[in-house]
Amino acid sequence: MKPYKGKLLIAEPSILNDSSFNRAIILLTEHTSSNSVGFILNRPLNYSVNDLIPDIDCSFTIYQGGPVEQDNLYFVHKIPDLIPESIEVANGIYWGGNFSSLKDLLNNNLLNESDIRFFLGYSGWSKNQLEDEMNQNSWFIADNDFDNILSIEEENLWKNKLLQKGGNYKLWANAPSDFNLN
Template sequence: MDVLKPQKGRLLIAEPSILNDNSFKRAIVLLTEHSETSSVGFILNRPLHYTLSDLVPDINCDFTVYQGGPVEQDNLYFIHKIPELLPNSVEVTDGIYWGGNFNYLKEHLNNHKVKPSDIRFFLGYSGWEPTQLDDELNTNSWFISKNKYPNILAINNKTFWKDQLLKKGGEYKIWANAPSDVQLN
């Protein structure tokens, strides 16, 4: 079986071996950029206890905000599937886009033209310098999967990591059912 390489639009899935890493344990990251100079992505399965209107008071919207990663956690980012509403969006993978004109977005959110399944907001991002991600892959911190979800924005956050491990099979099935704090076992 060929081992997948990092690529824009693919998923990084945290290996069970990094359960002690608070930034990335049980994380699934959508890579939005991957080049020789850097890699950037957002953790898809880590909702925070904030809504968008908690962070941006002039937006009347109760969409959940997610922890995107440990870098620049005071900045808001978003991925979406509505490029026709948001000029300057960058396509990440089939039908999923990153960023765009925030003023247009505010207007569309306040006019209720955007559904929660159309967009996901993040505080911070996950970033890697040149060779850093390759080093982490070589030390079995992550495995890579193709994004086979028609709408990655509508995934089940609670079971997403477990589901990916079950799909991988073998010893991963054991880890898929392990408690989140293995020291309590």
């Protein structure tokens, strides 16, 4: 399967020593001939929106989006009718949009956590970099088969995607996250 926006990028077990992407599941929000961008879905941080932006009264969890521009906040959502200027990723999932509108929605308690997910930083690849990494068995692509990817349980997400892929991946799915504990 080839990478396309809206697909999931799953870290192969072979990159377990990569601290940035170990066991990562990434939603690709852009994939062109010149670059790729995505956000790690299964890395919640110990921050809420209000921790980072005090004038927004919102306790939604912030996720680590990736190692690039970790001082910037990004968001993916499913409410383009409420957040103008959003970019459609695929299948009712949108990226970004008008921040003033978002701020008003959050401060007026008009959004649920299942409507939106926030990320510090993003995951990015330059021209041909992602394909090169896939050829080196660092990633595989999966369909986004979730009803609402913004409300998924992230704790066992990587394990479940490996079990779903089957074959030798089933063995890796149950491997400890820290081999030193084995």
